[in-house]
Amino acid sequence: MSLELFIAVAEERNLTHAARRKHLAVSAVSKRISELEEQVGSPLLVRFARGVSLTPAGQSLLFYARQVHETLKRLDNELSEFASGVKGHIRIHAITSALSQFLPQDITRFAALYPNIRFDVEERVGSAIVRAVAEGKADLGIITDSTRSQGLETVPYRRDELAVVVPAGHPLVSSSRLHFEEILEYELVGPHADSSVHTLISTAAEAAGKPLKLRIRISSFDAICRVVSAGLGIAVLPRSVVQPYRKNYQLRAITLQDPWAKRSLQLIFKKHDFESPTLRTFIDSLTACEE
Incomplete structure (x- = not known):
């Protein structure tokens, strides 16, 4: 490709070195550069006895040639991945609510279509998830809009x-x-202090001017349901998390009328990471499942 050859000449600043790098004769390199100059309608190189330098037109062509070369390389990588089936490794950090309600089923559905993708999934609190994604320790995070x-x-x-x-x-x-x-007059079974649910109920209690009567803190939603069933307090949990335990544990889930009780879960990622076809395909799958 003539543009790729021009990049080599521009980087080597020498036709002989560029010819050696591209495994071509010097005459072939010189001919291709001359053809490019004819197409452009302007000299691209200033030739010296021991090398070359770029003209202003050559500098401009180098800038765009590199962009085209990088785009074509990404396109080739992406198409080759899809040709052999999407492959890759996705690292996900998610809050407990997402792991308890939606994410396992969504991963199972996706894995059935793309069995060559591997997942690492870790449960974290919202602030730690944001930090992990920002620092590149996770490719995708799931947090609440709060x-x-x-x-x-x-x-x-x-x-x-x-x-x-x-x-x-x-x-x-x-x-x-x-x-x-x-419910603030009753003892509560609460999640750990860094969880999104705890942040919400603490903020709401402060706004009401009343203290939280937290009797027990437990990180697991399943354990919270068990403790509530034992009569050690009441809790605030996602409704769908409670559903599987209602019959066996004799629990009742009562609608909470406060506006903050209806939450939006969000996917977070770095813009650059979204260029990965593997991550982009997975995110597209998750957003197609939005209810």
């Missing part, structure tokens, strides 16, 4: 709804809807 994305690219993923979880026989069990302020 967590600041610090300039990373974001796209909507799913929505969830927080509900008040109470055991059988609790004074609130007959309620159909509640405001968060109404």
